[in-house]
Amino acid sequence: NKYVSLKHHVDGYPSESDFELSTTPLQPAPGSGEVIVKNLYLSIDPYQLDRMKRYSSSHTTCPAAAQIEPEQARVAWPLTSRSGNAFVAWSQLTTSLFLLQRIDAYGVGKVVASGRAELEEGDVVAGLLGWEQYTVVRPGTVLMKVDAKDLPLSCYASVLGEYSLHLHQIKEHKKDAPKFLMTATGTSGLTAFAGFYDVCKPKKGEKVFVSAASGSVGSLVGQYAKLSGCYVVGCAGSKQKVDLLKGKLGFDDAFNYKEEADLKSALRRYFPEGIDIYFDNVGAAMLEAAVANMNPFGRVAVCGAISEYTNAGKRAAPDLMDVIYKRITLRGFLALDYLHLHEQFSAATSDHLRRGRMTSLEDVSVGIESLPTAFVGLFRGDNVGKKLVRVGEL
Numbered sequence: 001n002k003y004v005s006l007k008h009h010v011d012g013y014p015s016e017s018d019f020e021l022s023t024t025p026l027q028p029a030p031g032s033g034e035v036i037v038k039n040l041y042l043s044i045d046p047y048q049l050d051r052m053k054r055y056s057s058s059h060t061t062c063p064a065a066a067q068i069e070p071e072q073a074r075v076a077w078p079l080t081s082r083s084g085n086a087f088v089a090w091s092q093l094t095t096s097l098f099l100l101q102r103i104d105a106y107g108v109g110k111v112v113a114s115g116r117a118e119l120e121e122g123d124v125v126a127g128l129l130g131w132e133q134y135t136v137v138r139p140g141t142v143l144m145k146v147d148a149k150d151l152p153l154s155c156y157a158s159v160l161g162e163y164s165l166h167l168h169q170i171k172e173h174k175k176d177a178p179k180f181l182m183t184a185t186g187t188s189g190l191t192a193f194a195g196f197y198d199v200c201k202p203k204k205g206e207k208v209f210v211s212a213a214s215g216s217v218g219s220l221v222g223q224y225a226k227l228s229g230c231y232v233v234g235c236a237g238s239k240q241k242v243d244l245l246k247g248k249l250g251f252d253d254a255f256n257y258k259e260e261a262d263l264k265s266a267l268r269r270y271f272p273e274g275i276d277i278y279f280d281n282v283g284a285a286m287l288e289a290a291v292a293n294m295n296p297f298g299r300v301a302v303c304g305a306i307s308e309y310t311n312a313g314k315r316a317a318p319d320l321m322d323v324i325y326k327r328i329t330l331r332g333f334l335a336l337d338y339l340h341l342h343e344q345f346s347a348a349t350s351d352h353l354r355r356g357r358m359t360s361l362e363d364v365s366v367g368i369e370s371l372p373t374a375f376v377g378l379f380r381g382d383n384v385g386k387k388l389v390r391v392g393e394l
């Protein structure tokens with residue numbers, strides 16, 4: 001079983017040399033409650049960088065978590081999936097990955113051997129897998145059956161991905177207060193859907209700006225905005241991406257932010273009447289420029305800040321007087337908060353995809369060896385649409 005692990009923790013931009021490809025014998029049979037899955041598509045996500053740092057920022061900013069009995073829960077936050085009933089309290093959590101162990105990731109795979117009654121060989125499942133050819137899914141980790149029907153299987157690792165999250169207790173910390181490793185896996189579809197509809201509360205005719213617009217989340221936000229009758233402009237980092245936004249994805253306009261010396265005046269050009277909604281995937285200077293161009297009562301969905309994840313530049317400092325006097329709402333959110341919308345999101349989005357009203361943009365690399373480059377490429381803007389790696393064939 002080939003797998004990819006972290007050689008050392010990442011500081012700044014990730015590079016291929018941070019990772020190592022190794023081989024280990026595959027466990028011959030699953031134990032009780034275990035499932036051996038042949039991995040097919042793995043989801044490559046920017047949040048994984050945070051977990052590759054020695055001291056994940058989530059240490060302090062994410063809920064520190066402990067799996068506790070529901071009746072003892074101080075914060076009732078459903079965790080494991082729509083079907084799960086675990087709860088977390090905001091106490092001891094670490095999210096940093098261990099060195100030399102396979103990196104976990106959301107994905108779709110095929111069951112090759114099952115120690116669970118509800119799953120059998122040949123079933124296609126989605127859930128928390130890893131950067132490896134085969135994953136032994138441990139008891140307690142949720143696997144959801146995938147019925148691909150009339151949509152490509154890759155969709156279930158990209159736009160229709162579910163939320164699967166697992167807490168592992170870290171043995172070394174057993175003596176004192178228990179510490180848990182959180183392995184979170186996101187879904188760009190639910191993120192785009194919940195962030196746009198619930199956080200941005202769009203109205204027909206409103207002017208919407210989306211950054212990282214050709215990426216996984218951004219490309220979906222722009223399409224939801226068009227379906228809602230909004231005027232949509234996206235920015236992206238190359239001419240090819242800009243052409244795709246205006247052509248295939250139906251954005252009203254798009255521009256290459258790397259060619260703009262002054263982002264504030266660029267946005268003034270694209271939005272002479274101001275921005276009503278900004279869906280922020282990048283943070284820093286783009287957030288500042290967007291806030292400067294927002295209309296009164298504008299909404300900013302702070303979804304991600306990818307330009308800040310590598311600690312390469314400055315952090316966003318939007319003009320707060322603008323925020324106050326224009327009564328702008330700046331709201332951060334996590335897809336995790338919206339599991340209750342998953343069915344609504346999934347039904348609506350599958351229908352749009354089947355009827356050709358939406359496109360799932362996917363950028364698929366092939367082979368386990370391509371995982372490091374696929375991941376590193378997110379921070380160089382290599383990907384067009386949802387980055388996936390196909391590590392095996394059905």
Ligand code: NDP
Nearest residue numbers: 191212215216217236237281303304305306307334335381
């Ligand atoms: P994308 O598919 O959008 O890939 C990342 C893209 O970001 C790149 O292709 C690149 O496109 C752009 N980018 C990279 N570095 C920079 C930079 N320094 N400045 C500007 N743009 C940059 O990734 P996702 O769609 O998966 O994620 C988008 C954002 O949403 C991320 O910030 C992510 O963390 C966040 N997110 C948040 C979730 C939540 O629950 N709040 C859940 C999932 C994702 P380009 O060529 O245009 O530069």
